[in-house]
Amino acid sequence: MAAVRQVDVIVVGGGMVGAAAALALAQQELEVALIEREPPASLGGDDPFDLRVSALAPASIALLDRLGAWAAIRAERAALYRRMRVFDAAGPGDLTFDAVEVGRPYLGYIVENRRVQLALWSRLGAFDNVECLTGSEPQRLEVRDRDVSLTLDDGRELRADLVIGADGQRSWVRETSGIGASSRDYPVAAQILSVETGYPQQDITWQRFTPDGPQAFLPLAGSRGSLVWYDTPERVRARHGLSPEALRDAAMAAFPDELGEITRVAGQAWFPIRRLHAHRYWADRVLLVGDAAHSIHPLAGQGANLGFADVEALMAVVASMGDRGMGDTRLARAYERRRRADNQLVQSLMDGFDWGYRRRDPLTVAARTAATQLVAGVPPLRRWMTRMAGGQRLGG
Numbered sequence: 001m002a003a004v005r006q007v008d009v010i011v012v013g014g015g016m017v018g019a020a021a022a023l024a025l026a027q028q029e030l031e032v033a034l035i036e037r038e039p040p041a042s043l044g045g046d047d048p049f050d051l052r053v054s055a056l057a058p059a060s061i062a063l064l065d066r067l068g069a070w071a072a073i074r075a076e077r078a079a080l081y082r083r084m085r086v087f088d089a090a091g092p093g094d095l096t097f098d099a100v101e102v103g104r105p106y107l108g109y110i111v112e113n114r115r116v117q118l119a120l121w122s123r124l125g126a127f128d129n130v131e132c133l134t135g136s137e138p139q140r141l142e143v144r145d146r147d148v149s150l151t152l153d154d155g156r157e158l159r160a161d162l163v164i165g166a167d168g169q170r171s172w173v174r175e176t177s178g179i180g181a182s183s184r185d186y187p188v189a190a191q192i193l194s195v196e197t198g199y200p201q202q203d204i205t206w207q208r209f210t211p212d213g214p215q216a217f218l219p220l221a222g223s224r225g226s227l228v229w230y231d232t233p234e235r236v237r238a239r240h241g242l243s244p245e246a247l248r249d250a251a252m253a254a255f256p257d258e259l260g261e262i263t264r265v266a267g268q269a270w271f272p273i274r275r276l277h278a279h280r281y282w283a284d285r286v287l288l289v290g291d292a293a294h295s296i297h298p299l300a301g302q303g304a305n306l307g308f309a310d311v312e313a314l315m316a317v318v319a320s321m322g323d324r325g326m327g328d329t330r331l332a333r334a335y336e337r338r339r340r341a342d343n344q345l346v347q348s349l350m351d352g353f354d355w356g357y358r359r360r361d362p363l364t365v366a367a368r369t370a371a372t373q374l375v376a377g378v379p380p381l382r383r384w385m386t387r388m389a390g391g392q393r394l395g396g
């Protein structure tokens with residue numbers, strides 16, 4: 001029988017958030033085991049762009065920098081943006097947030113998710129207090145008096161003070177530990193098109209709201225971009241079957257002139273959109289981070305940013321706990337106190353945008369135009385929203 005491996009913390013899920021959490025804990029000199037069923041495949045500079053890209057806010061970039069991963073992420077195909085424009089297809093509302101207004105060199109970077117994950121994994125390799133167990137999944141979780149035991153599907157057993165669930169929206173850890181969640185599907189799906197464009201690289205990301213859902217452009221390095229096309233799941237599924245040429249024609253017909261010409265659709269995928277909030281962020285010797293705890297409408301590109309803010313909060317709480325073990329419920333409570341309100345606020349704001357922009361009645365169109373003009377015309381409000389999009393909020 002294989003020996004039982006004893007560590008301080010087991011992190012289940014090595015996506016962007018789980019890998020960052022494992023690295024942050026390793027930096028705090030804890031023994032960490034990271035379990036990931038599907039480690040990230042390599043991504044060379046000449047490979048096609050990863051279809052999943054994220055707009056990372058300054059607060060997330062600062063965290064990745066402290067974890068020693070940002071330089072490698074930035075070095076390969078990261079696209080800086082300084083402005084973010086939001087406009088309404090059904091009314092005159094039009095608003096641009098600009099980094100200059102808040103004294104920052106940029107609002108964020110668009111990066112490939114896999115590159116972020118790879119950079120974090122590469123850093124993990126430098127720590128001999130981290131063990132990455134790949135290709136297996138946890139099968140059994142047992143909380144005991146002094147520790148928690150996790151058995152993998154290949155029979156290996158690990159014991160730790162704490163298990164962190166970073167295993168995404170369908171979190172096994174969340175469900176197995178009985179935490180549960182409230183969730184609801186949005187009536188739209190997101191189709192992602194990785195495109196080559198007639199325009200060279202932009203420093204602006206924009207989003208046009210239509211009653212069927214937003215249409216977003218995220219600039220990528222070179223003359224490339226990522227389009228996010230929210231629409232009914234039926235229409236998205238139908239378009240998914242189109243040839244790249246037909247898809248290009250469909251996107252050019254539907255997207256605003258700001259897009260310019262699409263010269264090629266290099267790849268596409270689609271995702272159902274679901275909102276989820278765990279009833280609690282912890283149970284005995286279990287803690288949730290990232291999408292395992294909360295997932296939101298991606299229309300403002302904040303999901304991974306919230307996950308990185310979870311990691312930041314976890315680091316702060318662990319640092320303040322001194323010698324108390326990682327299984328101490330005071331740690332879990334302090335972590336949830338720091339994060340729940342912020343995640344809830346952003347989730348509700350996304351719901352508000354989604355609801356408000358999908359309505360076509362003249363009264364709602366007039367109300368949202370007035371709201372946009374208010375933000376556009378009141379610089380302190382606009383600056384507050386710009387900072388909030390950058391990850392600075394609730395007095396942070």
Ligand SMILES: Cc1cc2nc3c(=O)[nH]c(=O)nc-3n(C[C@H](O)[C@H](O)[C@H](O)COP(=O)(O)OP(=O)(O)OC[C@H]3O[C@@H](n4cnc5c(N)ncnc54)[C@H](O)[C@@H]3O)c2cc1C
Nearest residue numbers: 013015016017037054055167168290291301302303304305
């Ligand atoms: C269309 C779209 C656009 C988005 N755009 C943005 C954006 O611009 N900016 C932004 O901040 N966010 C964005 N998001 C949200 C962002 O992608 C997620 O919030 C983020 O990926 C969550 O990271 P995570 O590590 O928590 O979870 P995940 O990325 O889901 O990672 C979970 C990991 O756990 C592993 N795993 C799962 N179950 C198990 C198991 N049982 N055993 C072992 N391993 C397991 C998985 O293989 C995976 O690697 C977007 C989301 C969508 C759908």
